[in-house]
Amino acid sequence: MAAALVGGAALGAAFGELLKAVVKARNRALMFNTILKRMESTLKSIIPVIKEIEELNKVLDRPKQEMGQIMEQIKKGEELVLECSGIHWLACWKRPKYAGKLIKLEKSLKSFFEIVMQAQQARDGKETLLEVKDLRMDLKRLDLNVKTSRAHNVNGYIAPLVLPEPLINPIGLEVPLRELKMELFNDKVSMVVLSAPPGCGKTTLAKLLCHDKEVKEKFGDNIFFVIVSRKPTLESIVQRLFQHKGYEVPQFQTDEHLVYHLEQFLKSLAPSAILLILDDIWPESDSLLDKFNFQIPNYKILVTSRSSLRRFGSSYKLKPLNDKDAMTVFCNSAFLQDKSSNIDEDVVKKIVKGCKGFPLALKVVGRSLCGEPEEIWKRKEMELSKHGTIFEDDELIHCLQSSLDALDNKIIVKECFMDLCSFPEDQRIPATALIDMWAELYELDEDGVHAIANLHELSNRNLIDLCVARKDASGYYNKHFVMQHDLLRELAILQSSLESFEKRKRLIIEIRANNVPNWCMEQKQPSVGGRLLSIFTDEKFSSNWCNIQAPEVEVLVLNCRTKTYSLPDFFGKMKKLKVLIVTKYGFFPTEIRNFPFLGTISNLKRIRLEKVSIPSFGFTSVQFKNLHKITLVLCNIGQAFSSTSTIQVSDALPNLVEINIDYSNDLVELPVGLCQLIQLGKLSITNCHKLVALPKEIGNLVNLEIVRFSGCIELAELPSTIGSLHKLKILDISECSEIRKLPEQIRDLQNLRKLHMIGCSNKIELPPSILELEHLKEVICDEEIANLWEPFVDQLENLEIQVDKEDINLNWLYNVGF
Structure with missing residues (x-):
C-alpha cells in the first residue's frame, strides 16, 4: 500500500535533519540558492505529511516497508548539502558539478513527495496501492524527472526561461x-x-x-x-x-x-x-x-x-510617451552625455513630435542624428513633417526607414543590418554565423573583428541588441548574440522587396506546411539574382521542395523545425555557394537524411550546423574538396568523423583549417580521425561536458595555432604529445576543472603567447618546465590561479597575469532558439 511507503518516525527525523542542513546552506551557499530554496519548500511540505501517514499506518494496521534505500539517500543528501555550504562563492568552477548533484537529490525528493501526497489523499479507505501504481505510470509517461544539469548555462543553448535583465531607469513606465x-x-x-x-x-x-x-x-x-x-x-x-x-x-x-x-x-x-x-x-x-x-x-x-x-x-x-518623457528618451539617444547642443530647440521638438511618442522610433531616430550637422537634423524634421497624426505601422516603418538611410555612407554596415532578416523573428542570432556570412559576402576578416565592430555600430544606433554572454580575450565570439526587434526585421524585408525580383541582393522565403510561393510553380520561373538566400520551413513541412533557380547564391541559410530534413534538390545547382547555415529550432535535433549531398558543392567553404544529428561517416562519405571551416553547435556527432573503408578523414577534408564543436551532447573522446587533419590551424572543442579524453595523436596537428577546450568540465588531462604543437599561440583550458596537472612537455610550446585558465582547479599543478616558455605574454585566470603563477612571474620577463573579473550575462538565455 502506498501509505506503507513511510517507514516510521526515523524517516521523519531524517527529513528534519536534511531540512536543517538545507536552511543552513541557503544562508551560506548563495550560488545554489535557487535549488536549495525549492528543496526547502518541498521538505516543509513532506514532513507534516509523513506524520499523517504514520498515523494512517497505525489505524490501517499496515506493515512498514523497508526504507533503507530512501534513508540512505536522505543521509547522503544531508552530507551533500553540508558540503555545498562550505564552498566559497568565488569557487564558481565547482558549481556545475555540485548543482547537478543537488538537482538529482531534488528529483528524488519530488518523486517521493508525489507518492506520499497521493497516499494521503487516499487515506479515506480507497485502494491506495492502485493509486500509487497509477501515479507511477503517469510519472513514467510524463517522464517528469529532474534532469541533471552540468553547467550554469544548462547544457548549451537549451536553457531555462531566464527572466530578461531588469531595465535601468525606465522612462515613462x-x-x-x-x-x-x-x-x-x-x-x-x-x-x-x-x-x-x-x-x-x-x-x-x-x-x-x-x-x-x-x-x-x-x-x-x-x-x-x-x-x-x-x-x-x-x-x-x-x-x-x-x-x-x-x-x-x-x-x-x-x-x-x-x-x-x-x-x-x-x-x-x-x-x-x-x-x-x-x-x-x-x-x-x-x-x-x-x-x-x-x-x-x-x-x-x-x-x-x-x-x-x-x-x-x-x-x-499602453499609451505612447507623453511629450516630456518622449523628449527625455530622444535626447538620451541623440545627445548621449552632451546635454548641451547647438541644434535649434524647435527642430528638436518637431522631430520628437514626429516620432509620436514611440520609444523605438525616438531611440533609433535620435541615435541616427547623434553627432550630425544641423542640416541633417532639418532634413529629418522635413521628412517627418510630411506624415499625418495617425501613427500606423507603415508610418512607423517609414520613420525608421529614414534612420536606416543614415547608413547610406556606410554601405557594408547597412548591408549587414539587412542580412539579419535571414533569421527568424524573436530568435537570438549567433555572431559566429554572421561572421561566416560576412567573411564571404563582404570579404570581412576571418577572425570576425570587423563583423563584431559592425554589430557594435548597429547596436549603438539602436538597430539591434547585442548581448555578450561572456567576453573572450582569445577572439572567440561563440557567446556573442544578436536580437532584432521584429519591426526592424520587417523593415529589412520590406527594403529588400523594393527591388525587382532578379535584382534583389537577398531573398527570404517562408514555407508553411508545403505551401511554396506561387512564383516557384511558374513554368518560366524567375532566376534568383541575389547572393543570399534564406528559407524558413515549419513543423509540417515534408521536404517537398520546389525547383528554385539560384545560380548566384553564395550564402544559403536554412531555418527548419522538422525532426527529419532533406536538403533541397536545387542545392546541387548552386555552383557559387560558399556558406551553408542549417539551424533547427526546437528541443530535439533534426536528422539530415541526404547529408552526403553536401559534398556535391565544389565551392562550399563553410558549414555551420546547429542542433543537427550528423549520420555516421557524415564527413567522410564524400570528399569536401574546398571546405575550410566546420562549426557544429548542439549537434550529435557520433561517428561523423570516422573513416570509411574507401575514404580517410584526411582525404575527405583535405583543406579544412578550422573546426569548432560547441555543446556536443555525445562527444566523449575526441575522434582520432580528426588528428589526421594536419592542415588544421584552429581547433575549438568547447562546452562539451562529456568529453573526458584527448587522443595522443593530437600531437600530429603540428599546424595548430589556436586550441580551445574551455568548458569541458570532465576533461581530465592534456596529453604529453601536446608539446609537439610548436606553432601553438593560444591555448584555452578555462573551466576545465578536472585538469589537475599541466604536462611537463608544455615547455616545448615556444610560440605560446596566451594561456587561458579561468575557472581551473586551484589545485592544478604547474610544472617547473613552464619557466622555459620565454615568449608567453599573458595568462588570463582568476585570482586563485594567479596566486599559483606568482612564483614564475619574476623569472618570465614578458609575462603578464590578467585576473579575470567574472562578468557572465545570462540575459541571452531568455530566448534560446525555439
Whole structure:
C-alpha cells in the first residue's frame, strides 16, 4: 500500500535533519540558492505529511516497508548539502558539478513527495496501492524527472526561461507599471492583455513587471517569460516550460495529450502563485490562448499583443510617451552625455513630435542624428513633417526607414543590418554565423573583428541588441548574440522587396506546411539574382521542395523545425555557394537524411550546423574538396568523423583549417580521425561536458595555432604529445576543472603567447618546465590561479597575469532558439 511507503518516525527525523542542513546552506551557499530554496519548500511540505501517514499506518494496521534505500539517500543528501555550504562563492568552477548533484537529490525528493501526497489523499479507505501504481505510470509517461544539469548555462543553448535583465531607469513606465500590476493582482482577473502598436514598449513593460518587487514576492520562482512571435507552436512553448522547471522534456503525441499534461504541469506548481507571460501574440494566433486558460487558483496570464484581443479577460492599452518623457528618451539617444547642443530647440521638438511618442522610433531616430550637422537634423524634421497624426505601422516603418538611410555612407554596415532578416523573428542570432556570412559576402576578416565592430555600430544606433554572454580575450565570439526587434526585421524585408525580383541582393522565403510561393510553380520561373538566400520551413513541412533557380547564391541559410530534413534538390545547382547555415529550432535535433549531398558543392567553404544529428561517416562519405571551416553547435556527432573503408578523414577534408564543436551532447573522446587533419590551424572543442579524453595523436596537428577546450568540465588531462604543437599561440583550458596537472612537455610550446585558465582547479599543478616558455605574454585566470603563477612571474620577463573579473550575462538565455 502506498501509505506503507513511510517507514516510521526515523524517516521523519531524517527529513528534519536534511531540512536543517538545507536552511543552513541557503544562508551560506548563495550560488545554489535557487535549488536549495525549492528543496526547502518541498521538505516543509513532506514532513507534516509523513506524520499523517504514520498515523494512517497505525489505524490501517499496515506493515512498514523497508526504507533503507530512501534513508540512505536522505543521509547522503544531508552530507551533500553540508558540503555545498562550505564552498566559497568565488569557487564558481565547482558549481556545475555540485548543482547537478543537488538537482538529482531534488528529483528524488519530488518523486517521493508525489507518492506520499497521493497516499494521503487516499487515506479515506480507497485502494491506495492502485493509486500509487497509477501515479507511477503517469510519472513514467510524463517522464517528469529532474534532469541533471552540468553547467550554469544548462547544457548549451537549451536553457531555462531566464527572466530578461531588469531595465535601468525606465522612462515613462512608472505609471503603466503600477496600473498593470493592479490589474494583474485583481482576484477576479485571470488573464490580462497588454496591447499597443509595435515599437510602443509592450515587451519592455512586461520585462519590467518581471522584476517588480511585489510581483516577485507574489509569484516567486513561478514567473515564466515566453516569447511567442508570429507563428507559434503550442508544443515548443510547453516544452520550454517543462525545461524551465527541470523536467525531462517530453514528446507529445497529440494536441489533446499536450494540453492535458500542460494542465497537470501547472497544477503541480500549486498552491504557489503562477505568472505566465506570453510575449508578442499576433491576432491570428489568439486561439492559442484558449489552450492555456485553466481554472487554477492563483494562476495568472499576461499577454502582450498588437491587438487588444478583447475576448480574453481584461485589457490594458499602453499609451505612447507623453511629450516630456518622449523628449527625455530622444535626447538620451541623440545627445548621449552632451546635454548641451547647438541644434535649434524647435527642430528638436518637431522631430520628437514626429516620432509620436514611440520609444523605438525616438531611440533609433535620435541615435541616427547623434553627432550630425544641423542640416541633417532639418532634413529629418522635413521628412517627418510630411506624415499625418495617425501613427500606423507603415508610418512607423517609414520613420525608421529614414534612420536606416543614415547608413547610406556606410554601405557594408547597412548591408549587414539587412542580412539579419535571414533569421527568424524573436530568435537570438549567433555572431559566429554572421561572421561566416560576412567573411564571404563582404570579404570581412576571418577572425570576425570587423563583423563584431559592425554589430557594435548597429547596436549603438539602436538597430539591434547585442548581448555578450561572456567576453573572450582569445577572439572567440561563440557567446556573442544578436536580437532584432521584429519591426526592424520587417523593415529589412520590406527594403529588400523594393527591388525587382532578379535584382534583389537577398531573398527570404517562408514555407508553411508545403505551401511554396506561387512564383516557384511558374513554368518560366524567375532566376534568383541575389547572393543570399534564406528559407524558413515549419513543423509540417515534408521536404517537398520546389525547383528554385539560384545560380548566384553564395550564402544559403536554412531555418527548419522538422525532426527529419532533406536538403533541397536545387542545392546541387548552386555552383557559387560558399556558406551553408542549417539551424533547427526546437528541443530535439533534426536528422539530415541526404547529408552526403553536401559534398556535391565544389565551392562550399563553410558549414555551420546547429542542433543537427550528423549520420555516421557524415564527413567522410564524400570528399569536401574546398571546405575550410566546420562549426557544429548542439549537434550529435557520433561517428561523423570516422573513416570509411574507401575514404580517410584526411582525404575527405583535405583543406579544412578550422573546426569548432560547441555543446556536443555525445562527444566523449575526441575522434582520432580528426588528428589526421594536419592542415588544421584552429581547433575549438568547447562546452562539451562529456568529453573526458584527448587522443595522443593530437600531437600530429603540428599546424595548430589556436586550441580551445574551455568548458569541458570532465576533461581530465592534456596529453604529453601536446608539446609537439610548436606553432601553438593560444591555448584555452578555462573551466576545465578536472585538469589537475599541466604536462611537463608544455615547455616545448615556444610560440605560446596566451594561456587561458579561468575557472581551473586551484589545485592544478604547474610544472617547473613552464619557466622555459620565454615568449608567453599573458595568462588570463582568476585570482586563485594567479596566486599559483606568482612564483614564475619574476623569472618570465614578458609575462603578464590578467585576473579575470567574472562578468557572465545570462540575459541571452531568455530566448534560446525555439
